Amino acid sequence: MESRGTKREAGEIEVAEPGNKLPRPAPSLPTDPALYSGPFPFYRRPSELGCFSLDAQRQYHGDARALRYYSPPPTNGQSPNFDLRDGYPDRYQPRDEEVQERLDHLLRWLLAHRGQLEGGPGWLAGAIVTWRGHLTKLLTTPYERQEGWQLAASRFQGTLYLSEVETPAARVQRLTRPPLLRELTYMGYKFEQYMCADKPGVSPDPSGEVNTNVAFCSVLRSRLGNHPLLFSGEVDCTNPQAPSTQPPTCYVELKTSKEMHSPGQWKSFYRHKLLKWWAQSFLPGVPNVVAGFRNPEGFVCSLKTFPTMEMFEYVRNDRDGWNPSVCMNFCAAFLSFAQNTVVEDDPSSSTSSPGSLAALSQYLNTEMHPTPSCLHGRLDLTNPLGHSPDPFHPLQMERKGSKPCLPAPGRRPG
Secondary structure (H helix, E strand, C coil), X not given: CCCCEEEEECCEEEEECCCCCCCCCCCEEECCHHHHCCCCCCECCCEEEEEEEECCCCCEECCCCCCCEECCCCCCCCCCCEECCCCCCCCEECCCCCCCXXXXXXXXXXXXXXXXXXXXXXXXXXXXXXXXXXXXXHHHHHHCCCCCEEEEEEEEXXXXXXXXCCCHHHHHHHHCCCHHHHHHHHHHHHXXXXXXXXXXXXXXXXXXXXXXXXXXXXXXXXXXXXXEEEEEEEXXXXXCCCCCCCCCCCEEEXXXXXXXXXXXXXXXXXXXXXXXXXXXXXXXXXCEEEEEEECCCCEEEEEEEEEHHHHHHHCCXXXXXXXXXXXXXXXXXXXXXXXXXXXXXCCCCCCCCHHXXXXXXXXXXXXXXXXXXXXXXXXXXXXXXXXXXXXXXXXXXXXXXXXXXXXXXXXCCC
16 A cells, blocks of 8 residues: 655645655635636526524424514605614523534434435435535635635535534634624624514514524525535525515525715625625525615614625626626636545445544645635645544635635646
């Protein structure tokens, strides 16, 4: 058997080839938007496969008990005047962010429904399984210059599982989050409480506790290019008055933002925040985002509906705006990058449960640097982390600002 070793240099792990061979070039993927400005790639209209709920104790239930119903205030021309600070912090139960759930809830749904999947369970062999939020971050990456991210993946019986890993910088940021940001987070959930009812035809009750453990999640199937996707995302509410009651076209996304007072503020909003809203809603096929604009005192002064398919029109003529084709082309290229790098199944696994993985024989660590933009990877054939019961350590993709990187020879986007 050929021996392989790892070599650490400047904090990086590289593959050392046997004998006198030079180290293998690190696989990489540039993220410059100009490289992905081609035609919009094929994206299959998402279809809902099922759903699940998480209760106030964050316990899993394979049903829709946590689904809420869109119930906006009457449109009589008056300000909604929702007090988004009401109940903070006395009636606020935030989720324990120290608990790293990874793909646990989605895997639980998958194991319960694997034999009932459209196309049969064999369809999973070439699919990518992940959270909607992870795909959202991939879509916005070509335009992201502030926030870093790190993903991890493992392959089991042909299926690639992608899950987020909290970076050290993100952990520090979370633990040192200033009180104002914590309050703004609460305001977003409070807005949902004002806009949603527990049953159709009933008015919302904003007097209760805001508990962020509670969630309703849709599980969807789609395809980006030649990559079958199975992903799940939290849904704010369903609209009983929607033209179609078929999920996901009946779902509504709720957002808050500070009110705008100048063209410059609106332009910044369209360039940055609307990009994230579009990515988050386009992926699962949610047709509308309803935004509540708050004043400095924390009261919602106006509501505005942004149809997902019309969001790009706000930046179409903006030279510094975003382009949906760039977002989707980069995501497709990244999925190919991951699929082509992590090619081996875990040889030590002996069960059919993707959640039972203990370790992989291949490891990919990648970093993405905003300036110049590049996702940089290292493929390791030994486990630098040691044997771990967590199946989502092997593939690590980190986006942060540090030193520049260059694409590996022969690597091209898409």
